[in-house]
Amino acid sequence: xxxxxxxxxxxxxxxxxxxxxxxxxxxxxxxxxxxxxxxxxxxxxxxxxxxxxxxxxxxxxxxxxxxxxxxxxxxxxxxxxxxxxxxxxxxxxxxxxxxxxxxxxxxxxxxxxxxxxxxxxxxxxxxxxxxxxxxxxxxxxxxxxxxxxxxxxxxxxxxxxxxxxxxxxxxxxxxxxxxxxxxxxxxxxxxxxxxxxxxxxxxxxxxxxxxxxxxxxxxxxxxxxxxxxxxxxxxxxxxxxxxxxxxxxxxxxxxxxxxxxxxxxxxxxxxxxxxxxxxxxxxxxxxxxxxxxxxxxxxxxxxxxxxxxxxxxxxxxxxxxxxxxxxxxxxxxx
Ligand code: PBG
Numbered sequence: 001x002x003x004x005x006x007x008x009x010x011x012x013x014x015x016x017x018x019x020x021x022x023x024x025x026x027x028x029x030x031x032x033x034x035x036x037x038x039x040x041x042x043x044x045x046x047x048x049x050x051x052x053x054x055x056x057x058x059x060x061x062x063x064x065x066x067x068x069x070x071x072x073x074x075x076x077x078x079x080x081x082x083x084x085x086x087x088x089x090x091x092x093x094x095x096x097x098x099x100x101x102x103x104x105x106x107x108x109x110x111x112x113x114x115x116x117x118x119x120x121x122x123x124x125x126x127x128x129x130x131x132x133x134x135x136x137x138x139x140x141x142x143x144x145x146x147x148x149x150x151x152x153x154x155x156x157x158x159x160x161x162x163x164x165x166x167x168x169x170x171x172x173x174x175x176x177x178x179x180x181x182x183x184x185x186x187x188x189x190x191x192x193x194x195x196x197x198x199x200x201x202x203x204x205x206x207x208x209x210x211x212x213x214x215x216x217x218x219x220x221x222x223x224x225x226x227x228x229x230x231x232x233x234x235x236x237x238x239x240x241x242x243x244x245x246x247x248x249x250x251x252x253x254x255x256x257x258x259x260x261x262x263x264x265x266x267x268x269x270x271x272x273x274x275x276x277x278x279x280x281x282x283x284x285x286x287x288x289x290x291x292x293x294x295x296x297x298x299x300x301x302x303x304x305x306x307x308x309x310x311x312x313x314x315x316x317x318x319x320x321x322x323x324x325x326x327x328x329x330x331x332x333x334x
Contacts, residue, residue, distance in 0.1 A: 030310060030313040030314050031313075032306065032309055032328065034079050035078060035079075035080050035319075036313065036317075036319045037079050038082065038319055038320070038321040038325070039321075039325035039326060040082070040083040040323060040325075041071075041082050041084055041085070041110075042059070042061040042087055043061065043062060043063070043064060043067055043085065043106050043107065044086075045087075045106060046063045047064075047065055049063035049066065050062055051087075056212040056287060056323065057288070057291050057295075058291065059216070059284075064106070064110050064113045067110050067113070068113050068114055068118070071114045071118040072117065072118055073326065074121060074325070075120060081122035081123070081124055081169075082114070082124065084110050084126070085213075086107045086131050086217065087106070087218045088131050092105070092132070093133060093134045094132070094134060096133070096155070097132035097155065098132070100158070100162070103162055105132075107163060107166070108165075111168055112167055124168070124169065124170040124172050125168040126174050127163070128173065129155065130214075130217065130219050131217040133219075135224050136220070137224075138176070138177075139155070139177060140152045140155065145225065146229065149178055152175065153177050153180045153183050156173060156175060156177065156180050160188065161193075169197065170198070170199050171197070172198070172200075173198070174201040174204060175230070179250070181246075182249075199252065199254045199256055200252035201258055202247040203240035203257045203266055204232060205234050205258065205259065206226060206227050206231035206233065206234070209283045210284060210285060211284065211288075213283065216284065237266060237269060240257070240269070240270065241269060248274065253277070254277035255276060255278055256278070257279070258280065258281035259280075259281060259282070259286060260280040260281055260282035260286060260322075261282065261286055261311065261312075263280070264315040265315075267312070267317055268315045271316030278317060279317060279318055279319050279320065280317050282309070282312070282320055282323070290324070302331055305324045306332075309322060
């Protein structure tokens with residue numbers, strides 16, 4: 001058992017260093033910066049098109065030309081990286097998600113256009129089939145509706161190579177199939193993409209916080225059943241460490257925990273156990289929760305944003321995927 005020193009009050013007063021703003025600034029253990037953020041952007045077809053997402057107030061889908069403008073905003077705010085998600089047109093969705101392999105799909109168009117106009121911003125691209133399938137699942141289904149692992153991994157390899165060829169910097173598999181990190185790494189090496197990184201959605205939970213995202217990519221209404229036979233059970237922590245260990249062994253450059261706030265214990269355990277770059281995704285439902293709280297006056301919006309994002313840093317995150325990235329960067333840039 002740890003022992004504690006005898007009470008030393010008044011020699012020790014914990015409030016002393018908190019007494020003024022300069023002293024609080026001096027003693028801060030963690031500091032947020034716009035460089036901590038990855039900003040998710042939703043892409044839609046068309047030109048000069050902005051489509052607000054009702055369940056994600058303040059977040060829109062952007063046509064590729066406007067996504068380029070958002071990328072410029074992000075770069076000038078000091079945000080180093082964007083995460084791209086396409087809302088695939090309905091007639092391009094299929095049982096097998098083949099549109100994911102189309103070199104001219106929305107994702108690839110957005111990658112090329114942004115890389116062309118803003119070459120210095122990083123692009124993280126989601127690998128999973130849900131924005132491309134008519135059933136909203138992340139992989140291929142057998143007759144029983146089960147997402148089959150190995151055949152799905154084969155398609156994910158093709159999807160990753162397609163994104164890398166278009167110019168993606170970080171491939172981010174969010175599908176939770178077994179063995180996909182190693183398979184994708186091997187294919188990237190073989191095809192001349194040695195410097196394309198992989199950020200593994202290593203510990204991704206079957207969460208109720210993804211609802212607004214599924215609206216944003218148009219898969220909510222399509223999704224049959226749930227994703228519990230591939231995404232993790234929220235009851236499990238040790239299992240997340242096994243997932244992370246496997247993804248690192250297979251060649252992941254960084255790992256992600258998702259959702260964020262309810263899973264900061266997992267972030268801390270991963271950081272302690274592996275001390276590798278660990279990111280967390282403050283997901284759509286978390287964003288919506290903060291916006292809803294602010295809208296009814298339950299808390300100050302700016303303060304809620306900065307407090308929650310600081311909590312990610314304190315837990316051990318290298319960076320955070322957050323829909324509040326631009327708001328937070330504006331607050332931090334003053
Ligand atoms: C899809 C994917 C999801 C999110 C990121 N990639 C949704 C899901 O797994 O159903 C959720 C992100 C968010 O809620 O903001 N593979």
